[in-house]
Amino acid sequence: MKILILGAGQVGSSAAYHLSREEANEVTVVDMRADVLRELQDRLDIRTVVGHAAYPDVLERAGASDADIVVALTNSDETNMVACQIAYTNFRTPTKIARIRSAEYMNAHKLFTQDAIPIDVRISPEQLVCSHIEQLILYPGSSQVLDFAGGRVRLVGAKADRDGLLVGQRIATLKDHIKNTEGRIAAIYRDGKAMLPKGDTVIQEGDEVFFIANRKDVRVFMSEMRRLEDPVRRVVIAGGGNIGVRLALALEQTNQVKIIERDPQRARQISEQLNKAIVLVGDAADEELLLEEDIDNVDVFCGLTNSEEANILSSMLAKRLGAHKVMALINRASYAELVESGSIDIAVSPQQVTIGSLLAHVRRGDVVKVHSLRRGAAEAMEAIAHGDAESSKVVGRKIEDIELPKGTAIVAVVREDQVIIAHHDTIIETDDHVILFMTDRRKIEHLETLFQVGVSFI
Amino acid sequence: MNWTVVQRILGLLLMMFSLTMLPPIAVSLIYDDQSWLPFVEGFGLTLVAGILIWLPVHRSRKDLRLRDGFLVVAAFWTVLGTFGAAPLFFADTLTLSFTDAVFESMSGLTTTGATILTGLDELPASILYYRQQLQWLGGMGIIVLAVAVLPMLGVGGMQLYRAETPGPVKDTKLTPRITETAKALWYVYLTFTIACASSYRLAGMGWFDALCHAFSTVAIGGFSTHDASIGYFDSGVVDVVAIIFMFVAGINFSLHFFAWRYVSIKHYRQDPEFKAYALMLVALSAIVVITLYQHRGVTEPGQTFINGVFHAVSIATTTGFTTENFALWPAALPVLLIFSSFVGGSAGSTAGGIKVIRWLLIYKQGAREVARLVHPNAEIPVKLGNTAVKPRVVDAVWGFFSVYVIVFGVMLLAMMATGLDQVTAFSAVAATLNNLGPGLGDITSGFMSLSDTVKWISVAGMLLGRLEIFTLLVLITPTFWRH
Numbered sequence: 001m002k003i004l005i006l007g008a009g010q011v012g013s014s015a016a017y018h019l020s021r022e023e024a025n026e027v028t029v030v031d032m033r034a035d036v037l038r039e040l041q042d043r044l045d046i047r048t049v050v051g052h053a054a055y056p057d058v059l060e061r062a063g064a065s066d067a068d069i070v071v072a073l074t075n076s077d078e079t080n081m082v083a084c085q086i087a088y089t090n091f092r093t094p095t096k097i098a099r100i101r102s103a104e105y106m107n108a109h110k111l112f113t114q115d116a117i118p119i120d121v122r123i124s125p126e127q128l129v130c131s132h133i134e135q136l137i138l139y140p141g142s143s144q145v146l147d148f149a150g151g152r153v154r155l156v157g158a159k160a161d162r163d164g165l166l167v168g169q170r171i172a173t174l175k176d177h178i179k180n181t182e183g184r185i186a187a188i189y190r191d192g193k194a195m196l197p198k199g200d201t202v203i204q205e206g207d208e209v210f211f212i213a214n215r216k217d218v219r220v221f222m223s224e225m226r227r228l229e230d231p232v233r234r235v236v237i238a239g240g241g242n243i244g245v246r247l248a249l250a251l252e253q254t255n256q257v258k259i260i261e262r263d264p265q266r267a268r269q270i271s272e273q274l275n276k277a278i279v280l281v282g283d284a285a286d287e288e289l290l291l292e293e294d295i296d297n298v299d300v301f302c303g304l305t306n307s308e309e310a311n312i313l314s315s316m317l318a319k320r321l322g323a324h325k326v327m328a329l330i331n332r333a334s335y336a337e338l339v340e341s342g343s344i345d346i347a348v349s350p351q352q353v354t355i356g357s358l359l360a361h362v363r364r365g366d367v368v369k370v371h372s373l374r375r376g377a378a379e380a381m382e383a384i385a386h387g388d389a390e391s392s393k394v395v396g397r398k399i400e401d402i403e404l405p406k407g408t409a410i411v412a413v414v415r416e417d418q419v420i421i422a423h424h425d426t427i428i429e430t431d432d433h434v435i436l437f438m439t440d441r442r443k444i445e446h447l448e449t450l451f452q453v454g455v456s457f458i
Numbered sequence: 459m460n461w462t463v464v465q466r467i468l469g470l471l472l473m474m475f476s477l478t479m480l481p482p483i484a485v486s487l488i489y490d491d492q493s494w495l496p497f498v499e500g501f502g503l504t505l506v507a508g509i510l511i512w513l514p515v516h517r518s519r520k521d522l523r524l525r526d527g528f529l530v531v532a533a534f535w536t537v538l539g540t541f542g543a544a545p546l547f548f549a550d551t552l553t554l555s556f557t558d559a560v561f562e563s564m565s566g567l568t569t570t571g572a573t574i575l576t577g578l579d580e581l582p583a584s585i586l587y588y589r590q591q592l593q594w595l596g597g598m599g600i601i602v603l604a605v606a607v608l609p610m611l612g613v614g615g616m617q618l619y620r621a622e623t624p625g626p627v628k629d630t631k632l633t634p635r636i637t638e639t640a641k642a643l644w645y646v647y648l649t650f651t652i653a654c655a656s657s658y659r660l661a662g663m664g665w666f667d668a669l670c671h672a673f674s675t676v677a678i679g680g681f682s683t684h685d686a687s688i689g690y691f692d693s694g695v696v697d698v699v700a701i702i703f704m705f706v707a708g709i710n711f712s713l714h715f716f717a718w719r720y721v722s723i724k725h726y727r728q729d730p731e732f733k734a735y736a737l738m739l740v741a742l743s744a745i746v747v748i749t750l751y752q753h754r755g756v757t758e759p760g761q762t763f764i765n766g767v768f769h770a771v772s773i774a775t776t777t778g779f780t781t782e783n784f785a786l787w788p789a790a791l792p793v794l795l796i797f798s799s800f801v802g803g804s805a806g807s808t809a810g811g812i813k814v815i816r817w818l819l820i821y822k823q824g825a826r827e828v829a830r831l832v833h834p835n836a837e838i839p840v841k842l843g844n845t846a847v848k849p850r851v852v853d854a855v856w857g858f859f860s861v862y863v864i865v866f867g868v869m870l871l872a873m874m875a876t877g878l879d880q881v882t883a884f885s886a887v888a889a890t891l892n893n894l895g896p897g898l899g900d901i902t903s904g905f906m907s908l909s910d911t912v913k914w915i916s917v918a919g920m921l922l923g924r925l926e927i928f929t930l931l932v933l934i935t936p937t938f939w940r941h
Contacts, residue, residue: 002634026633028634041631045637
């Protein structure tokens with residue numbers, strides 16, 4: 001596929017990284033900064049074009065006339081929108097994806113039609129990050145929560161500890177523990193290595209277990225992995241930026257939320273937006289302020305300022321002062337690895353969250369969703385099976401008969417409203433949403449072709 | 459430095475190169491010239507050496523870094539020159555010393571075209587074919603070929619590509635994937651080769667000669683299967699075909715690629731380097747032809763005209779084909795022609811020399827200084843076409859130019875120190891460093907009369923010229939090796 005990425009910022013360059021690693025893709029990146037592009041071209045096998053991403057001649061030079069997908073990721077919403085408009089009007093690019101940051105545009109749905117601003121997919125990183133954190137707060141103890149099939153099924157990652165009911169036992173005993181619900185363990189990470197579990201695999205303390213379950217059963221499964229934590233009540237958010245405020249708005253009805261903002265003017269502004277949450281003016285790394293606000297009784301502390309260093313330091317401080325759980329917004333993968341093994345419980349990477357939802361749209365076959373797990377080491381994918389036993393490589397077959405690449409497994413099937421946890425003899429029907437888990441993301445191309453329908457089916 | 463990855467790629471490349479010794483075996487069998495054995499030996503030796511280098515580290519999966527790229531390219535060209543010499547060294551019909559075999563092989567690969575062989579017309583077809591094929595492989599760059607056919611080089615391919623491709627600006631890719639870019643270049647190259655061979659055939663050559671000369675024409679090499687070079691055919695039509703294809707091969711191949719893809723000649727017309735290149739050849743041809751008319755009179759106007767243009771194009775593009783001995787030409791012509799080889803062809807072509815674009819930038823900078831004298835406060839960027847050239851590129855051009863001059867001076871002194879006269883030494887350095895081939899003085903017909911020391915200096919010069927000096931020079935700096 002010929003892919004045009006506009007903007008070589010953090011998300012742009014990591015999208016280029018992920019996409020160019022797949023052999024079938026030809027990636028061109030456009031940016032105004034020649035030095036950034038040169039550095040990027042040294043690392044990746046891509047073409048780069050220097051220029052303003054929304055100018056027709058720049059797009060032309062970048063090969064927009066035969067591009068299959070335009071992904072607009074510059075830091076200006078307006079540039080992204082205009083670029084998509086031009087790609088549509090001048091070059092008839094089939095798929096246009098744009099990052100739109102401001103909620104004002106995102107809420108105006110009527111704007112994004114073919115005769116106004118023709119953007120097929122809009123991605124709002126702030127919204128994605130916000131709902132990601134919300135999920136983590138909803139399921140305390142989880143390290144990652146991913147929705148599939150419109151939220152009916154969830155894939156949850158959790159670290160097994162001594163108090164989990166299943167810990168130290170074989171996976172096969174799971175159905176004796178939980179009688180009436182269905183769920184499945186999709187993968188286990190032990191010492192940083194992925195393994196696909198079998199019935200006789202024994203879960204050990206310290207394993208990171210990914211399981212898939214019906215939405216309502218997630219808590220029951222969680223109790224198998226670790227002692228169930230009390231639902232989160234008190235939340236402190238450091239940083240009153242867009243993400244912080246969004247999160248506060250989402251949580252303030254059900255939780256007791258405090259939000260710390262350094263700038264008095266901004267604090268005043270957000271206090272007007274929020275109804276129940278308390279806005280505190282001050283430095284999130286101020287020990288006195290944190291103690292005064294009973295940091296030792298706080299269930300979750302989120303460092304969500306613009307500076308990742310500040311997030312790391314304030315979260316570490318909050319943890320030392322007694323916060324039960326701390327999360328920090330961290331962009332750099334190297335930082336995240338560094339702190340997650342130590343004093344910070346969860347590192348949230350906006351980049352990863354955005355990339356995951358972005359990649360889902362740059363897929364062949366009918367792939368609905370792709371989620372990155374463990375910062376891209378593994379991937380979970382939702383694809384729709386089409387065609388019939390003749391034209392499709394999956395429909396009408398038992399799961400054990402489908403030729404899956406090594407390191408991948410089908411974990412669940414969603415048929416209309418029913419969630420079927422995959423067994424070896426489950427037969428895939430047409431229009432099923434199939435949820436797969438892969439420990440090696442290089443296999444993704446193989447999977448895509450699996451879900452493509454043969455030529456005879458039109 | 460990532461030794462394992464360098465070693466792995468080097469091994470792979472050698473194995474790939476060993477395959478190029480198979481076609482001469484076929485040629486030998488077809489023409490039944492009884493000299494297939496040296497190629498079998500060369501093939502075996504190269505393949506085994508490649509496997510021995512590759513095998514211990516074949517599991518290494520690290521990425522190639524920038525510095526590794528330089529090392530691989532420099533090491534590969536050096537090693538290649540040596541292994542490429544194997545069949546020539548083994549051949550009983552030649553009885554070459556090691557020095558001579560390496561000289562001939564390196565002269566082929568670097569598309570120089572200087573030779574130490576005489577009596578070419580008597581040699582077995584397979585050996586003649588092999589020399590031409592060496593030039594053809596070296597022309598577009600054997601590493602570019604490797605990048606095209608070995609997709610696993612991946613990102614590292616770009617590092618290699620950049621270290622081998624001539625010209626001041628090396629970041630432009632024709633397609634997003636480096637493999638595709640390399641393939642595109644080779645397709646264009648292949649197309650020209652076929653077109654050139656067919657044209658030669660139509661102009662009256664036999665198929666064997668047509669193919670062999672097509673190889674050395676599009677590669678801007680200059681090897682021939684006859685001692686008298688193109689002059690052997692004594693045909694104005696052959697000369698014209700050669701002029702056309704030498705001219706075409708001296709143009710930047712990205713322009714050909716765009717012309718092919720968009721089916722338009724717009725890209726040629728808009729390219730400042732192409733315009734300068736064409737203008738230079740026209741001007742040079744005019745001077746040569748007019749001078750020849752003045753001295754020889756207008757007895758054979760057509761033949762003199764073709765002769766003049768032929769040598770102007772052949773020498774200025776650094777091909778080195780001849781139809782007569784231009785060293786005996788009147789007035790300043792021999793030296794003028796040798797000087798023109800310093801310009802060479804365009805960047806991104808198969809030609810040698812300093813490249814037209816660098817001269818163009820140097821000229822434009824000179825013009826800027828003049829303009830500055832007149833308007834001291836003016837802001838005058840150096841522009842190529844409609845775009846301003848980055849100061850970094852202009853700096854790099856000056857850096858290259860000065861190093862070129864210094865290397866030239868050092869080599870000239872070294873050759874004269876061995877006892878060579880000034881004219882021979884000067885033209886020998888120009889012939890090798892510019893990848894030209896023929897020279898003046900003692901080397902008008904070849905380098906066979908020179909001492910081994912001079913031959914080794916020439917080998918170094920050819921390599922320096924083909925890899926545009928810095929790729930080799932960087933290896934002898936302490937900074938490169940410091941961790």
